[in-house]
Amino acid sequence: MRTTLLTLITAGAALVAGAASAQVAATFVEAPSRERVAAAFPAKAKAAGLSGAVDLSCTATSGGGLKDCSVIGETPRGHGFGQAARQLAHGMRVSGVATGVEVKVPVNFQADLLKADFTARTPKWTAMPEAADFQATIPKHEDGPNAVRVVLVCDVQAGGVLSGCAVDKEEPAGQGFGQGVLALAPKFKVEPWSAEGLPIVGSKVRVPVRYDLKPVSQAAR
Secondary structure, eight states: OOOOOEEEEOGGGTOOOOSBEESSOBEEEEOOOHHHHHHHSOHHHHHHTOOEEEEEEEEEOTTSBEEEEEEEEEESTTSSHHHHHHHHHTTOEEESOOTTOEEEEEEEEOGGGGSTTOEESSOOEEEOOOHHHHHHHSOOOTTOOSEEEEEEEEEEOGGGBEEEEEEEEEESOSSSHHHHHHTTGGGOEEOSBOTTSOBOTTSEEEEEEEEEOOOHHHHTO
């Protein structure tokens, strides 16, 4: 009898650094959606198909909001990215930062985020299924594959929850592993802002999962 021993989340699941850094670590609990960032995208840059990146320095308020934001880095200059980033900062809220602390906030204006199917590459996962959840949904096969990889593509809704998930990759295919991971999609949750300063709510994310399966007798050696 072949028994599942190990389940492992890889890629974007747990290896992404903090979304913003300052004297203390900050976690974004509220941030503008992709639609709002697209609406704030400078018209001049949008017309030219330009992308931009801004670093803001903001002061944390007692409620976790951001105030007195100033532009400390802007590329390219002269296209309105800095001003647009400052406007977007008003819709952000962080946790884990004391009142009055200066927080560095990245805001990335990628031209691709103007598309409805924009995929954020490095989301920060705030919740994932437990190992027991994966164990419960793994198909039971005699002499089945040892290495399995599944990738879902999902939409991110308000609150960082996933919806509309579909199996994008399943190796090996046709053995039920994709459907098993798909059943666990409601247990994943992401922060609303990425490490690079991109909006997550309203974007798509990829959910990569890898299984390393071994018979109990082999794993006990």
